[in-house]
Amino acid sequence: xxxxxxxxxxxxxxxxxxxxxxxxxxxxxxxxxxxxxPREVNRGIRGRxxxxxxxxxxxxxxxxxxxxxTIHLRMSGRLLFITSPAEECHIRARLNFHExxxxxxxxxxxxxxxxxxxxxxxxxxxxxPDPLDAETVCNVLAGVISRRAVKTVLLDQKVxxxxxxxxxxxxxxxxxxxxxxxxxxxxxxxxxxxxAAVSRVLRExxxxxxxxxxxxxxxxxxxxxxxHQLKVYQCTGRPCPVCxxxxxxxxxxxxxxxxxxxxxxx
DNA sequence: CCTTAGTCCTGCATGC
DNA sequence: TGCATGCAGGACTAAG
Numbered sequence: 029x030x031x032x033x034x035x036x037x038x039x040x041x042x043x044x045x046x047x048x049x050x051x052x053x054x055x056x057x058x059x060x061x062x063x064x065x066p067r068e069v070n071r072g073i074r075g076r077x078x079x080x081x082x083x084x085x086x087x088x089x090x091x092x093x094x095x096x097x098t099i100h101l102r103m104s105g106r107l108l109f110i111t112s113p114a115e116e117c118h119i120r121a122r123l124n125f126h127e128x129x130x131x132x133x134x135x136x137x138x139x140x141x142x143x144x145x146x147x148x149x150x151x152x153x154x155x156x157p158d159p160l161d162a163e164t165v166c167n168v169l170a171g172v173i174s175r176r177a178v179k180t181v182l183l184d185q186k187v188x189x190x191x192x193x194x195x196x197x198x199x200x201x202x203x204x205x206x207x208x209x210x211x212x213x214x215x216x217x218x219x220x221x222x223x224a225a226v227s228r229v230l231r232e233x234x235x236x237x238x239x240x241x242x243x244x245x246x247x248x249x250x251x252x253x254x255x256h257q258l259k260v261y262q263c264t265g266r267p268c269p270v271c272x273x274x275x276x277x278x279x280x281x282x283x284x285x286x287x288x289x290x291x292x293x294x
Numbered sequence: 295c296c297t298t299a300g301t302c303c304t305g306c307a308t309g310c
Numbered sequence: 311t312g313c314a315t316g317c318a319g320g321a322c323t324a325a326g
Contacts, residue, residue, distance in 0.1 A: 029319070060302085086320080102320050104304080118304090137303045139320070176296075185321080193319075242305090282298080283319070 030101040032158070032190030033233035034244050034252065035083050038107055041247045042088070043081045045109075045128050051076045051092060052124040054142065061120040061133060063143040072144050073097065078125075085155050085189025094147040099133070104243045105140030108132050131247065159188040159226050166223035172211045179207035180281040182226070191226065194239055194261045197286045199225040201260045206294040207278070207285045232257065260286040 030038070051073040056062035062069060076092040083089065088099040088107065099107060108116060110130045121133040121142055133140055145151050159165045168188055172181055181187055182196040191199070200207050202225035205218050214222065238244055238252030241262065245251060259269050264277040268288035276289050 031320095100320085103318085135303095136305070137319090139303065141321090174296085180297095183320085284317095 029103055029192055029194065030105065030238070030244055031086060031192035031195055032083070032160075032230055033195070033236075033254065034238035035086050035088055035101070035190070036234050037238045037246055037252065039081055039083045039088055042107075042131075046078050046081055046090070046125065049078050049128050050126040051078065051097075052126055055122045055124070056120070056142075057122070058120040058135075058138055060138065061135065061140060061142060063141055069144045072146070084152055085158065085185055086192070087152060087155075096145045096151060098141075098143050098145065098152070100141050100143075101133075101135070102137070102139035102141070104137040105133060105135040106243065106245050106249075107247055108134055108245065108249055109247050136243070154186050155189045156185060156187045158190055160230055162223045162227040165226050166219055169211070169214065169219045169223060174212050175210040177207060177280050178205060178209045178211045178214065178222070179283070179285055181211040183281065183283065188226075190230070193283050193285075194241075194258070195226070195229055195233065197261045198259060199229045201287060201292060202229055204291050204293075206292045207280050207287055209294060260288060262286065 053070055053074065054062060056066050072095055073092060078090050079093055080091040086100060090097040108131065110132050116132055116134050118134050118136045119132045120135045120138060120140065123131040133142065157164050157168060165188065172187065174181065179196050179200060182191050199222065203222040205222050233239060233254040236253035236257060237246065239254040240251035241255055260275050263275045264286055266275055268275055268291060271288065271290050273288055273290040275286055278285050
């Protein structure tokens with residue numbers, strides 16, 4: 029699943045190749061992959077210059093001289109440059125440019141969404157700050173007084189934008205915090221550890237170009253490398269790399285959650 | 295305020 | 311081998 033590090037990797041690949049180019053069209057091959065009326069979206073983007081590419085949380089964002097285009101890959105989405113006539117399955121949409129090769133949204137599960145935002149409308153409202161900076165994360169966590177499980181809070185995009193299931197579990201393990209700890213009960217030490225862990229894990233995952241478990245690929249179809257660094261995520265039944273205790277799996281907020289019951293005490 | 299369940303989807307694992 | 315079932319999961323919505 030593309031989370032912040034995977035999306036960051038994608039944006040870094042797209043930026044030098046698309047900045048300054050112009051939009052030609054967006055074709056929706058699956059009607060729900062493109063939000064709104066496709067003809068209206070195409071009127072809104074045709075000929076527009078891509079001023080800037082950036083990431084907000086898990087969103088790929090294109091600044092089109094005012095209006096903005098966002099792409100969210102959700103579960104299984106990939107954004108691939110269309111190079112050879114290589115037949116990719118599950119193409120749900122195509123982005124066409126004046127100069128650059130097109131981009132295919134390949135998305136078996138059809139959850140990915142492309143959306144055009146008009147200049148006047150609030151852009152990605154309700155999205156919390158990005159969690160790459162430990163101090164920001166610490167301040168945000170200090171402001172959470174809720175008794176919700178800390179793992180649920182980490183996954184809440186209104187609180188922090190970009191953390192998904194993989195990096196939530198890995199960060200909690202690194203910080204030695206139990207995923208069910210009520211967020212408001214974290215003491216200062218735990219908060220500082222968790223904030224440091226979140227930013228460190230995300231930065232390290234970016235450095236490794238993301239995690240490829242099954243679906244994720246960068247725009248040139250290359251795998252990430254962080255899957256070799258995972259300590260608890262999908263490691264149920266294997267020994268904890270720190271203490272050797274068997275990694276447990278529980279469900280928290282309808283999400284599979286992996287942790288070491290010895291290192292991460294409540 | 296909060297949690298839970300349902301929705302969207304398909305590939306894959308499981309079980310008979 | 312083949313079929314049915316169920317599960318995963320990010321974001322959103324509705325109900326309690």
